[in-house]
Amino acid sequence: MSTLPKGWGSTTVKNLAGTSGLFVDGDWVESKDQDPNGDIRLLQLADIGDGVFLDKSDRWINEEAFTRLRCTRLETGDVLIARMPDPLGRACLMPSLEKRCVTVVDVAALRVDPQVADNRWVMHTVNAPQLRAEISAQASGTTRKRISRGNLGGLLVPLPPESEQKRIADKIDTVLTRVDAVNTRLARVAPILKRFRQSALAAATSGRLTEDWRVLNSTSKPWRKATLEDLIEEMRNGLAAKPDESPAGRKILRISAVRPGFLDTTDHRYLTTDESSAKLYELRKGDLLFTRYNGSLEYVGVCAMVSEDLPGYVYPDKLIRVRVKASVALPKFIELVSSAAEARLQIEGYVKSSAGQKGISGGSLRTLRMAVPPVEEQTEIVRRVETLFAFADRLEARLKTAQTSTERLTPSLLAKAFRGELVPQDPNDEPASELLRRLQQEAPLTSTKLRRKSGA
Structure with a gap:
């Protein structure tokens, strides 16, 4: 532990229980001990958040x-500490609940002696990056790390004077309330951007987006009703051969490479195939790829356009390649149409489920209905939608930057509190050394709590 601020001391986590508190594992409650009709709640690791x-x-x-x-x-105000990830060592305070509560063995309960420490300060200290790193270092396990109660209780923590603890906790609570408010506002932006994109697509595929363009260009060429079958020259499922991770042969896209309006060419594996198959299943600029299968309905039948020739790439049988008749449709226009709400409603209606997978056939995709304007108007629609989407992308990038900044605020705040840099010190505060001296003169806490062997 680095040099402590003036008036601070250090003690162990278990000593924060003092002579009137408690520091124990949760209870070894097995499935056979549980009763859905019982009236005592068994808290789980999932209930324990970072400070909440x-x-x-x-x-x-x-x-x-x-x-x-x-x-x-458990009692209101107990500090609950998760001894397993994720993340390891996260802590929160036990809230006031109507029902009696106990907790599972992998959650330690620390009942802080109010004469020793402020329980809010203890929770924030456990959640501070410095102590979290110590907890991780003391943990063991191959698949999921766990810290034993003994190791957790033996960790050294800085101990400010009692009054300063309260000032620190008050300051943290005030700032975190503001951070939560900011996060709540930021969380509202992503759904707004999603609605904005869908509104742009709805306007584009209904003709509203280019009403002024038609007037300006004095065109009255009608839109025609068509199916995807009417607009394409080829539809072909991909290669069924099993790919591997070894960098040999050709790159074969994964199904996850295709998302609405976006193709991730870095998401691929490898496949050794002959030249004739490579030629038959090649990808070139303007090709459309539709997903045939996915575990999530949201990603079945989604479409992305290949924006450049991809020599050396092929595609798997869980994707469908579509080539459009250039005289009647732009590939980018079809990609936009397929992402619009009206088209998604049709596509999801075609989907069938089997063995946990949801799928759509090429035959069903061919029947996808849409309104198709002349090619010159499709060009203007694509230009306008791309402009609107670029604006939304910029807003989304700013949103992610803001969210990243707010995510860093809490660890930074807790780190400053841990170092004694968050609030001014008061020379009139009783030094923590006096508090620790009194604790040493009192009898140590002895827990008589019995528990089954937990392996902790």
Whole structure:
């Protein structure tokens, strides 16, 4: 631990319980001990957030199990610390709940002695990057890291004077309230941008987007009703051969490379194939790729255009390649149409489910109905939609930057608090050394709580 601020001391996590608190594992409650009709809630790791109680679980035990297992009843204000990821060591305060609560063995409960520390300060200190790093270093395990209660309790923490702890906790609570408000506002932006893009597509595919263009260009050429079958010269499923990760042969796209309006050419594996197959399944500029299968309905039948020739690439059988008749349609226009709400409604209606996968056939895609303007108006539609989408992309990039900045605020704030840099010090505060001296003169806490062997 680095040099402490004046008036600060250090102690262990377990000593924060003092003589009137408690520091124990949760209870070793197995599935057979649970009762969905019980009235004592069994909190889970999923309930423990970084500084916030998430209230996600719905597990219960009854009075008989509570007594037989000698469970510890949690109290409002207990510091709950997750001994397993993710992330490891996250801590929150036990809220005031109507029902009695206990918790599982992988959540440690620290009941802080109010004469030793402010429980809010303790929670924030455990969540600080410096202590989180120590927790990670003390953890063990191959697949999922876990810190034992002994190692957790033995960690050294800085101990400010009692009054300064409260000032630090008050300051953190105030700032985090503002951070939460900012995050709430930022979270509203992404759905707005999604609606904006859908509104642009709806206007584009209905003719509203280019009403002024038609007037300006004195054109009255009608839109015609068509199916995808009417607009294409070829539709072909991809290669069924099994690819591998070894960089040999040709690059073969993964199904996840295709997302609405976007093709990720870096998302690929490799496939050794003969020249005739490579030629038959090549990808060139203007090709459209539709997904045939996905575990999520949202990504079945989505379309992305190949924006440049891709020599050395082929595509798998879970993708469908479509080539458009240049005389009647622009590939980019078809890509936009396929992402619009009206087309998605049709596509999702065609989808069939089998063995956990959702799929669509090429035959069904061929029947996709759409309104098609003349090619020159399609060109203007594509230009305008791309301009609107570029604007949305810029806003989205700014949103991600803002979200990244707010994500860094909390760790930075807690790190400053841990170093004693968050609030001014008061020379009139009683030094923490006096508090620690009094603790040493008192009898140590002895827990008589019994528990089954937990492997911790």
